[in-house]
Amino acid sequence: xxxxxxxxxxxxxxxxxxxxxxxxxxxxxxxxxxxxxxxxxxxxxxxxxxxxxxxxxxxxxxxxxxxxxxxxxxxxxxxxxxxxxxxxxxxxxxxxxxxxxxxxxxxxxxxxxxxxxxxxxxxxxxxxxxxxxxxxxxxxxxxxxxxxxxxxxxxxxxxxxxxxxxxxxxxxxxxxxxxxxxxxxxxxxxxxxxxxxxxxxxxxxxxxxxxxxxxxxxxxxxxxxxxxxxxxxxxxxxxxxxxxxxxxxxxxxxxxxxxxxxxxxxxxxxxxxxxxxxxxxxxxxxxxxxxxxxxxxxxxxxxxxxxxxxxxxxxxxxxxxxxxxxxxxxxxxxxxxxxxxxxxxxxxxxxxxxxxxxxxxxxxxxxxx
Amino acid sequence: xxxxxxxxxxxxxxxxxxxxxxxxxxxxxxxxxxxxxxxxxxxxxxxxxxxxxxxxxxxxxxxxxxxxxxxxxxxxxxxxxxxxxxxxxxxxxxxxxxxxxxxxxxxxxxxxxxxxxxxxxxxxxxxxxxxxxxxxxxxxxxxxxxxxxxxxxxxxxxxxxxxxxxxxxxxxxxxxxxxxxxxxxxxxxxxxxxxxxxxxxxxxxxxxxxxxxxxxxxxxxxxxxxxxxxxxxxxxxxxxxxxxxxxxxxxxxxxxxxxxxxxxxxxxxxxxxxxxxxxxxxxxxxxxxxxxxxxxxxxxxxxxxxxxxxxxxxxxxxxxxxxxxxxxxxxxxxxxxxxxxxxxxxxxxxxxxxxxxxxxxxxxxxxxxxxxxxxxxxxxxxxxxxxxxxxxxxxxxxxx
Numbered sequence: 135x136x137x138x139x140x141x142x143x144x145x146x147x148x149x150x151x152x153x154x155x156x157x158x159x160x161x162x163x164x165x166x167x168x169x170x171x172x173x174x175x176x177x178x179x180x181x182x183x184x185x186x187x188x189x190x191x192x193x194x195x196x197x198x199x200x201x202x203x204x205x206x207x208x209x210x211x212x213x214x215x216x217x218x219x220x221x222x223x224x225x226x227x228x229x230x231x232x233x234x235x236x237x238x239x240x241x242x243x244x245x246x247x248x249x250x251x252x253x254x255x256x257x258x259x260x261x262x263x264x265x266x267x268x269x270x271x272x273x274x275x276x277x278x279x280x281x282x283x284x285x286x287x288x289x290x291x292x293x294x295x296x297x298x299x300x301x302x303x304x305x306x307x308x309x310x311x312x313x314x315x316x317x318x319x320x321x322x323x324x325x326x327x328x329x330x331x332x333x334x335x336x337x338x339x340x341x342x343x344x345x346x347x348x349x350x351x352x353x354x355x356x357x358x359x360x361x362x363x364x365x366x367x368x369x370x371x372x373x374x375x376x377x378x379x380x381x382x383x384x385x386x387x388x389x390x391x392x393x394x395x396x397x398x399x400x401x402x403x404x405x406x407x408x409x410x411x412x413x414x415x416x417x418x419x420x421x422x423x424x425x426x427x428x429x430x431x432x433x434x435x436x437x438x439x440x441x442x443x444x445x446x447x448x449x450x451x452x453x454x455x456x457x458x459x460x461x462x463x464x465x466x467x468x469x470x471x472x473x474x475x476x477x478x479x480x481x482x483x484x485x486x487x488x489x490x491x492x493x494x495x496x497x498x499x500x501x502x503x
Numbered sequence: 504x505x506x507x508x509x510x511x512x513x514x515x516x517x518x519x520x521x522x523x524x525x526x527x528x529x530x531x532x533x534x535x536x537x538x539x540x541x542x543x544x545x546x547x548x549x550x551x552x553x554x555x556x557x558x559x560x561x562x563x564x565x566x567x568x569x570x571x572x573x574x575x576x577x578x579x580x581x582x583x584x585x586x587x588x589x590x591x592x593x594x595x596x597x598x599x600x601x602x603x604x605x606x607x608x609x610x611x612x613x614x615x616x617x618x619x620x621x622x623x624x625x626x627x628x629x630x631x632x633x634x635x636x637x638x639x640x641x642x643x644x645x646x647x648x649x650x651x652x653x654x655x656x657x658x659x660x661x662x663x664x665x666x667x668x669x670x671x672x673x674x675x676x677x678x679x680x681x682x683x684x685x686x687x688x689x690x691x692x693x694x695x696x697x698x699x700x701x702x703x704x705x706x707x708x709x710x711x712x713x714x715x716x717x718x719x720x721x722x723x724x725x726x727x728x729x730x731x732x733x734x735x736x737x738x739x740x741x742x743x744x745x746x747x748x749x750x751x752x753x754x755x756x757x758x759x760x761x762x763x764x765x766x767x768x769x770x771x772x773x774x775x776x777x778x779x780x781x782x783x784x785x786x787x788x789x790x791x792x793x794x795x796x797x798x799x800x801x802x803x804x805x806x807x808x809x810x811x812x813x814x815x816x817x818x819x820x821x822x823x824x825x826x827x828x829x830x831x832x833x834x835x836x837x838x839x840x841x842x843x844x845x846x847x848x849x850x851x852x853x854x855x856x857x858x859x860x861x862x863x864x865x866x867x868x869x870x871x872x873x874x875x876x877x878x879x880x881x882x883x884x885x886x887x888x889x890x891x892x893x894x895x896x897x898x899x900x901x902x903x
Contacts, residue, residue, distance in 0.1 A: 380882045395885040400878035407877050408816045415795030416788060437788040489784030493776055496787055500765060
């Protein structure tokens with residue numbers, strides 16, 4: 135544990151510094167300009183430092199630092215609005231390792247960062263995980279169109295939720311994306327820096343990772359893990375918004391005093407602080423529950439997700455408001471967070487879906503962790 | 504941090520459960536007494552004595568100081584298990600143990616600690632908190648109650664208000680002005696007042712719940728020996744801050760008599776749940792987020808540490824959460840919720856929560872004051888431009 139803590143502190147320290155230097159406003163703005171953008175240079179730089187394998191167990195070829203390191207890295211990414219598929223790669227490796235049947239070549243590529251993963255778990259038009267997926271996997275392969283998924287524009291592998299035709303059961307499929315039957319549909323959207331695309335499959339080759347009840351439970355495992363790590367990314371982003379708003383409120387003066395002295399501003403910021411701390415508490419509890427009460431992890435994840443969405447959205451909106459006109463110019467960095475708060479709130483299922491999950495599973499929260 | 508019990512902790516929990524089963528059998532149902540009834544204070548006193556006898560009154564205090572010498576985790580475990588009963592802890596724990604004891608421990612002389620802190624833990628002293636005044640609530644440092652030196656004593660004159668349980672208290676912790684020519688925060692001192700002293704007149708205030716837990720306290724030429732001053736002359740504000748930090752830290756403590764989201768779910772039923780998902784999820788998530796800090800706070804406090812600024816946030820969020828939960832609970836129960844009698848325990852819980860939350864949003868630091876504190880102390884935002892800085896208190900307008 136001591137060694138792990140040291141390694142964890144080292145890697146997250148390094149991450150904070152690297153991201154602060156590398157992720158300049160210019161770089162972020164250029165990524166926002168066209169659909170499906172991805173910062174491949176930053177990705178290569180960070181996988182060179184082992185980030186893609188940091189959380190992966192040693193037996194799967196990673197550093198074995200656990201979900202804690204993924205969450206810490208996600209927090210750093212969120213703080214500067216960098217988009218890297220760390221969560222996607224780590225979660226897919228975990229899912230494949232659960233299935234435990236000869237995915238070692240894929241796992242190796244994901245751990246080294248040579249390949250990128252995307253979690254394409256949603257149907258178009260859905261705001262959550264459906265019990266009856268619209269994509270179909272049958273004798274002619276995989277057919278149908280997924281909802282827009284982050285990193286689908288650049289991923290080598292996708293985890294896809296589909297209906298297995300012959301058994302009339304949902305299945306989780308691993309799909310290699312560099313094949314003839316796969317079209318990536320890039321769309322201009324509010325946050326182009328996410329490398330997002332819809333995946334259009336036409337008789338695509340795919341491998342079932344889990345089917346039926348096995349698929350449902352694996353899907354919930356995948357969703358809980360992705361949601362918890364993303365909550366840290368959201369809390370990181372919200373924290374930066376609060377910091378930026380406070381900095382500006384100390385500097386900007388009107389009516390002979392800093393605007394931060396007015397209760398109209400400072401009370402707003404105090405409320406955002408409370409939202410962020412509540413979200414952080416939920417995220418930390420959810421991370422702990424992964425280890426100590428996995429049965430309840432989904433419920434904890436839902437609480438983390440609902441509070442993280444609220445906190446980031448509140449912080450990103452009011453950060454712009456505190457900045458006044460300057461906050462809505464292209465030059466300002468505030469809109470990077472405003473965009474990211476929205477894209478992270480929608481990827482992995484929107485708030486209404488997770489509210490339902492939370493209310494349906496509250497009894498599990500009462501068990502503690 | 505892992506809150507699953509280790510083997511020793513599980514053994515301790517079992518011991519606590521067995522002891523509670525033996526000793527708390529009178530408290531399996533909500534008390535049928537009105538809040539403020541002096542019998543509650545007396546029951547609290549005997550409950551505290553019973554705990555002391557069982558060795559659970561000062562679990563994490565060192566053995567030589569009369570405690571059990573156990574870990575803070577065990578303190579948490581006891582609180583959790585005790586929380587399953589409707590024990591009358593209110594006035595005793597809420598004021599004496601949560602506020603007076605940590606303040607005396609932090610600022611008292613060894614003699615004062617010996618005379619007041621230990622006996623409180625052993626169930627011998629009931630306390631009240633003589634802080635607020637008609638002209639000093641949110642602006643607490645504006646207290647006008649005057650303490651003037653008279654030989655080895657102080658003579659105190661003034662009026663306190665919102666003093667919970669003053670009518671049952673043996674002693675009070677009091678903030679008073681010792682030098683009106685100093686600036687507001689500098690001319691204050693902190694005293695321990697024997698509530699049976701001559702010149703103290705306690706009058707009940709009827710609150711929105713119809714109950715009388717609060718009082719006005721009038722002090723006329725009350726004589727206090729200088730040995731009952733806590734901290735240096737002029738350091739009253741600093742001492743009071745310890746009390747206030749602890750008050751905020753404990754304000755979010757859950758009680759059996761207050762509704763939580765779980766009781767809300769029960770009241771809503773399946774249909775009500777579906778119709779209120781949006782609000783329920785937000786309430787539940789907020790409650791869950793508070794728990795994270797609550798458990799850590801309890802651990803820190805029982806280790807003798809100071810509450811951190813997060814406790815200000817917790818109090819702010821909790822009081823509002825309680826109001827939201829209570830309002831939705833009353834909605835869920837429909838007309839019976841608002842109009843049911845006291846025999847309806849479910850409705851009573853939400854009614855009480857609805858009324859108490861309105862008080863809690865003001866008591867121990869109003870929402871607005873807490874937001875100022877978070878903004879200024881945690882976020883580093885500038886204070887408002889003030890006209891009372893550096894001005895002798897005697898020249899300031901106060902009250903209305």
